[in-house]
Amino acid sequence: MLIKRTEREARRGMLAASLASQSGGGFDRRTFLRRSGLAAGALAAIGTLPLGGVRKAEAGPPAPPGARVTTTKAVCTHCSVGCTVVAEVANGVWIGQEPGWDSPLNRGSHCAKGAAVRELVHGDRRLRYPIKMVNGQWTRVSWDQAINEIGDKLVAIRQKSGPDAVHWLGSAKFSNEGAYLNRKFAAFWGTNNVDHQARICHSTTVTGVANTWGYGAQTNSYNDIRNAKTIIFMGSNAAEAHPVSLQHVLSGKELNRANMIVFDPRMTRTAAHATEYVRFRSGTDIPVVWGMLWHIFQNKWEDEQFIKQRVFGMDDVRKEVAKWTPDEVERVSGVPGEQLKRVAEMFAKQKPSTFIWCMGATQHTVSTANVRAFCNLILATGNVGGVGLGANIFRGHCNVQGATDLGLDIVTLPLYYGLVEGAWRHWCRVWEVDYNWMQARFVSKPMMEAPGIPSTRWFDAATLPKDQVAQQDNLKAMVVFGHGGNTITRMPKAAEGIEKLELLVVADPHPTTWAALSERKNDTYLLPICTQFECSGSRTASNRSLQWYERVVAPIFESKTDYEVFYLLAKKLGLAEQMFKNIKVENNVPVAEDLLREINRGGFSTGYCGQSPERLKAHMRNQDKFDLVSLRAPKDAPEVGGDYYGLPWPCWGTPAIRHPGTHQLYNTNLHVKDGGGTFRARFGLEYQGKTLLAEGSYSKDSELKDGYPEFTYGVLKKLGWDKDLADAERATIERIGGPNPDAVGWAIDLSGGIQRVCLEHGVIHYGNGKARANAWNLPDPIPTHREPIYTPRPDLVAKYPTYPDVKAQFRVPNIGFSVQKAAVDKGVAKEFPLILTSGRLVEYEGGGEETRSNKWLAELQQDAFIEINPADAAARNIQDGAWVLVSGPEMANGKVCRVKALVTERVGKGVSWMPFHFAGWFQNVDQRGKYPPGTDPIVLGESVNTITTYGFDPATGMQEPKATLCQIRAA
């Protein structure tokens, strides 16, 4: 041995010592050098021999001599946890990444994706310049030419087919400002055909949850799960989809010795850490939850006082639940009654209990009802509106929450105002444009107020006969910003749809599936957009916290920010002046801070009004001040005293009143000025003679000791609180109200005065209502089990059929009932006997173009695969790791997908599972050559959505990729 441990000369000791003398060299290196007879110079020379080094020194550390290394705080652009990324930059090159220790959300941690984000701005496989397709050939064009040609084509389509012929598909990877800009742009263009990934993510959650208690978002936070005693995951594989959230979950589980119960058809990495794993059949969430409630009601484990005070219509739920005896639940879902009883008892009695769900629950034809069933379980056990409990809905993309909030959606303007005239008038006031001018941008007032075409149905709207599409014409153009094509079901149909389009614009750092899937030859434009690391803005994490992130490096190659491209398009279309009235534009780039200020000015409905850019930036500067569990900064902390981290919405009133944000929604144990609240009274005062206002429940120190309705100027007057309004506030309200100022509500009061005064009186302006166990306006007011369209149990369809057909739902027909009936009649379940369900891999995200182009991630998952149970594999003579051919009931005859078999007991017998991130192979054809040269992702593979089938949730247009059928055979 060259170095003997006893010969240590430099006893330099621990890290502290090495910190003290950073340049001290290290650890016996000199001894080693001396003894090995090598001089440092010689070593350096030898080091360049080809057999040696890891790589040639390029951009990576150490920094080039003389370069100043600066540190920038950004936020990870993958999932919704919102991990802080600390970037080290030298000479404009991102050279290193350090843990962001101060962030209470991730405390330095990352997952595989977060630890590899630096690669995104190296951009080996990024689009470098605008490209258009000319007779099947990719051709480089200038930005000017691209914007001009796209603008001209849009105008031509508008003239011929109307504004609704263009779909503006946006992205959950936008900043809040980008999402807002996209929504605003669609409004100015004159269509509600504007959507993003939330459609296929948590649209059902938003609808279901908002219809239950007011707001469609995670009620608590990742951090708050540390307080839970019982944690249920249903259809959530957070270990792979939200890895850093597991830090909070597992810490909480350990410290509280909490119950962690995972319901999933698949024994996931999350389930591996559970204290109880419940396997059930895909698509039977409602029977399982009703099965739990059956035991709860049977044994009187429910929280009667909570139900009495704060819940409407629980008796209607009892009636439905009574049908779900343990035997029936086991017959339908496969879960034994004993297990459900044990789990139900834990959830009801070992409180606080939290219920977590994700795509496993939300991507079904019945998902709005699924979500409502979960809410009912939570309400029945009194597990919402406090610490350590609630509906912890883990959102997907890094800003899917924010993009949803900002109305990148077919059913609403920003911040859930909806599409009614009042909503349009509110936003027109914020934008300072004339309502009539705005209306003229649309085909008609009804179309202005009609929900648009969901992202799941755009190709149906492009390919169906014109008379089946409830708008002026078919879809003729897709403008796609940052949205994969392979995450949407029925890809063979999408390929047809793409070919039908007269114009396809893909604005993205990568070409995406859109560019490669079809046989298009012309009128296709690829615009290089930079990643969020190349621009600044704010994003909303799943827990509703907003985080401001700084630009790490300038946009690489010729790429531009979303902001700039929207501005250029607006300018080309002659809309720029109106759209950017109150927003500063520097070198064609709208200033993000100004965009956020405009959001603040109009965002009263959802409490997006208090998070000014200045406050958000102060939070990023003072991350270390916030408590890990409560997320709150001490009152005396400079700049951020008393705030919750990221001012989780709702953050009421103007920034000036310094509302701290709301960590736990509907928490009556806190004063409303400390983030307290009640269930929102948004459904009226009573229904069928029963009150919808809370009874005897109110937030801490409320001056109104009972339920109360939403506040308007008129209500303020009745209470005599209007005298607390400042003159300017009163003037604003009266200006808005015109002849009827009393009707001006808290959400459209642009002064924020109503909110301010209410908070001063300890009440919440949105009212103190009951949560609805019965949501009478939804397709199933009480959640009702309905079999998946392609069910492995056709015997159950007669008793539990899907929803009836509808001629026009979101402007297109929904013929799920007919499809289900045909499938049962044809015996599809015999030909395709395996359940096919899909999900996430930790290494990839969404459509995966970005992550599959990242060499550090791509190495970890090199092949698309399908999980199959050993018994099913043995019956088909399939070996682990071998190629297999997968076919689905809607694929054309003879078409198959070629993937690798992963033989595992993760899936039960009769079940198969595929990740959805792959694309670039389509029905056994390698499409690598169809990407513009140099932009093809490193890893290509078959998408599960080539196999997935018809089925749409009637309330949201959600697709059904989680429960369909397939057949697998050895290749």
Place this chain on the structure above:
Amino acid sequence: MARMKFLCDADRCIECNACVTACKNEHEVPWGINRRRVVTLNDGKPGERSISMACMHCTDAPCQAVCPTNAFYTTADGVVLHSKDICIGCGYCFYACPFGAPQYPRVGNFGSRGKMDKCTFCAGGPEADNTVAEYAQYGTNRLAEGKLPLCAEMCSTKSLLAGDGDIIAAIYKERVTKRGYGSGAWGWKTAYRETIAT
């Protein structure tokens, strides 16, 4: 004197592979070289556990013992490092290593082994600290900057611990006591000839 060790708390590890890409990111490790990896035992069955594994920087390291050219050295912090200028790529350390840590870039026509590469505990190699020469061969030297290995620092669930063996053992012990279960300090018996009594 600190004795640097790794400890993977398998009851926290969720196979998120952050450690793997953090390592790749920090040292720009090329495709095919896996200084760190995550292995899942009993995959898909109750009892499944994932464990992140790299060079454990063994006490009386087998690689060091069997190396025909004495390319290895142990630093004062107990980190087992090697010189790529001395290594001849014979593969013996790979046979001896209980953890599959040594990696060999494929060079030449027969895919024969190049110079061995492995986890350095983010402590670089024999060249002067944080020089281009050191970085090119071994990656960054975080230890010399007073930082711990990035894999552990970025671990999503704080499963992977790196640092003074006594401290991380105490952390693990406290966790097991608190939560009432622990599947073991994976690799400690083999690498350090000790276990953490709980």
Place this chain on the structure above:
Amino acid sequence: MATLSARIGAAVGAILFAVFLTFATPASAQQPTSVNPTASSVQEDKLLQELRRLQGRITIPDQRASVLIQPAGQDWRQFHQVTLHWIGGVAILGMLLLLVVFYAVRGMIKISRGRSGRTITRFSGLERFMHWMTAGTFVVLAISGLNITFGKNLLLPLIGPEAFTAFSQWGKYAHNYLSFAFTIGLVFIFFMWIKDNIPSAADMQWLREGGGIVGNRHPPARRFNAGQKIVYWVVVIGGVALAISGYLLMFPFYGTTISGMQTAQVVHGIFGVLLIAAMLAHIYIGTIGMEGAFEAMSTGDVDLNWAEEHHKLWVDEERKGMPAGGRPATARG
């Protein structure tokens, strides 16, 4: 052989592990009434008691990375650092000592009747070429092989790390590339001389008489006597074992696992040192040990008297095969 039994143990362990995996959960695990994954988690100490090697699933295609812990590496280290040093040391130094003692006692075995001046062709050009190709490469392989095992103790202190690494690096290349020449030679040797190396009854007598090494009697032999046949089979068997184990090591993970390569290295090491020891004896007897022997492989022609002394039956056969009165051998000089 402790390590080899450990290998077998590992194989059995792997099978047991597979069985364990199969039966860890009943086939009807679809709907177990109670599954607590936390409580039923695998335990390292328990697994290590049951198995020789912990292997799982990994996402990267490199399946060798799926081995988590293989304590067998420690056994291999023990073999390489201790056992092999002893075997090699005893075999090689022992053989050298034996030869020195033998030479001191016996000296060079002379041709008892002196040289006849007439020679007989013993080995053709091809035979000699193949012999020397095999022999030459073997010497390089042996030196570079010994260097890998003993070099750091013997050579490194003398020449220093830089030179030693350079030497070892070239040694590694030489070892890898010359192995092909050695293997080709080996194949030729096997086929060229197999017919003359089938053991026969005469060999028993030759062996019983100790090959005439002690004393002055020369038991009759055909083309190869029993001693030479032993050398032949040692070379063939040892060489084949070295070649196979060597190629397994040279092409890592082609058809082997890590434990397979450890076994291959054990085989390679043991056969290597033993063959070196055997070849020392062969070299001795072919050079300073016996007068007239070396010519067989240098010119190919041996003195007739030498041939009659050592290979009487062969000379007789050669004569029989010749035309009557024909030249029994080429007379030279």
